[in-house]
Amino acid sequence: MARTDFGPPDFRELLPPVITKNYGNWKTHEIPRPGVLKHISYSGDVIHSVRVASPRLVSSDWMLDICDLADKFCEGYLRFTTRNNVEFLVSDEARLQPLLDELDAKDYLIGGVGLSISNVVHTQGWIHCKSAVTDASGITKSIMDNMTDYFTGKVKVPSRLRIAVACCVNMCGACHCSDIAIVGIHRTIPRINDEAVARVCELPSTIASCPTGAIRPNPKTKSIEIKREKCMMCGNCVVVCPAGLQIMDPLNDGVSIWVGGKVSNSGSAPKFSRLAIPFIPNEPPRWDKVTDAVTNLVEVWAANARSGERMGAWIERIGWERFFTLTNLPFTDKHIDDFTYAQTTFRATTQFKY
Amino acid sequence: MTEWWSEHAKNRERIGELIDRLGLVTFITELGLKPIPQMVNAPRSNPFIYWTTEEVNK
Numbered sequence: 001m002a003r004t005d006f007g008p009p010d011f012r013e014l015l016p017p018v019i020t021k022n023y024g025n026w027k028t029h030e031i032p033r034p035g036v037l038k039h040i041s042y043s044g045d046v047i048h049s050v051r052v053a054s055p056r057l058v059s060s061d062w063m064l065d066i067c068d069l070a071d072k073f074c075e076g077y078l079r080f081t082t083r084n085n086v087e088f089l090v091s092d093e094a095r096l097q098p099l100l101d102e103l104d105a106k107d108y109l110i111g112g113v114g115l116s117i118s119n120v121v122h123t124q125g126w127i128h129c130k131s132a133v134t135d136a137s138g139i140t141k142s143i144m145d146n147m148t149d150y151f152t153g154k155v156k157v158p159s160r161l162r163i164a165v166a167c168c169v170n171m172c173g174a175c176h177c178s179d180i181a182i183v184g185i186h187r188t189i190p191r192i193n194d195e196a197v198a199r200v201c202e203l204p205s206t207i208a209s210c211p212t213g214a215i216r217p218n219p220k221t222k223s224i225e226i227k228r229e230k231c232m233m234c235g236n237c238v239v240v241c242p243a244g245l246q247i248m249d250p251l252n253d254g255v256s257i258w259v260g261g262k263v264s265n266s267g268s269a270p271k272f273s274r275l276a277i278p279f280i281p282n283e284p285p286r287w288d289k290v291t292d293a294v295t296n297l298v299e300v301w302a303a304n305a306r307s308g309e310r311m312g313a314w315i316e317r318i319g320w321e322r323f324f325t326l327t328n329l330p331f332t333d334k335h336i337d338d339f340t341y342a343q344t345t346f347r348a349t350t351q352f353k354y
Numbered sequence: 355m356t357e358w359w360s361e362h363a364k365n366r367e368r369i370g371e372l373i374d375r376l377g378l379v380t381f382i383t384e385l386g387l388k389p390i391p392q393m394v395n396a397p398r399s400n401p402f403i404y405w406t407t408e409e410v411n412k
Contacts, residue, residue, distance in 0.1 A: 339402050345398065
């Protein structure tokens with residue numbers, strides 16, 4: 001196809017030659033050491049991927065540095081995984097150890113492969129999102145600092161574990177299907193500045209932006225009003241009408257923690273994450289309560305799950321009632337679904353334990 | 355339960371349908387029951403938690 005200047009280039013142009021040569025012809029892979037994948041093809045060709053943690057929001061210096069490393073050791077070939085790890089694709093086995101040595105010397109974290117906690121996926125947060133509830137990068141950094149030994153494979157875990165952080169309920173960050181998900185929660189509806197809404201905002205598009213139909217016109221003030229019971233605090237209207245609406249609320253914004261989701265098809269069907277902790281207030285810069293809660297969840301899971309059992313599979317085996325007892329978390333009215341299809345989550349049988 | 359149902363249900367609405375319409379949380383709150391995990395198969399998976407005005411700081 002002709003090359004254009006919009007969109008990414010065809011991915012085939014970006015593959016290392018050894019992958020192009022053996023495309024669709026890979027036999028197996030092994031993990032020779034934490035953070036390194038060795039893929040072996042039917043033709044006998046081998047490629048190593050070296051996985052390194054990234055903070056996702058990166059500086060240009062850091063990008064230049066990983067590009068230099070890729071130029072030096074892997075003919076310029078690297079890629080980012082779905083959880084924002086960097087993978088250096090090493091075709092020449094002789095250059096594997098020198099790359100690992102240089103990464104170590106430069107304090108890059110090598111790991112995140114196989115039975116471990118991979119990089120934390122996260123969203124923009126206060127850095128540049130209009131409706132952010134929390135600072136996604138700050139929480140991610142604090143969690144990763146605690147979980148380094150799980151990433152590098154120093155601490156062994158029963159299965160892989162994926163952590164994600166999203167700074168509001170719109171969840172740009174894979175939170176609906178991660179083993180542990182931290183989701184920012186607004187608890188108050190947007191405040192309306194009637195004068196600004198009337199003067200600056202386009203009322204029909206603001207009203208139409210609401211996914212639950214909670215906004216209606218207020219003819220008296222020539223502005224809008226929001227029905228509290230219907231608002232799900234997604235911030236859509238704030239994006240359409242930033243001058244007149246304000247959703248960030250330092251007193252009431254915070255995060256919730258969700259568990260047991262996964263994307264993979266292996267073992268059991270993919271699962272949504274489900275509510276474990278409804279609310280923890282924002283506590284920058286280190287979010288101690290959030291990191292403690294995540295550590296608790298990881299430790300209880302690691303101590304109780306069988307080999308190969310992910311968070312969701314483990315909870316399903318022992319039951320949610322045991323999960324709340326083991327993790328010492330209170331079960332509240334917030335855990336009971338009250339949204340669309342809520343009824344499908346209610347228990348209507350006597351199959352429960354105390 | 356019967357009294358709560360006879361007070362709130364619409365004509366020919368059974369108690370399960372009423373709980374479905376008003377919510378399990380409303381049902382247990384008005385009956386004075388404590389929420390426990392045994393009441394559900396699994397906790398909620400959507401993040402649209404409803405916070406009452408009493409629960410949030412002014």
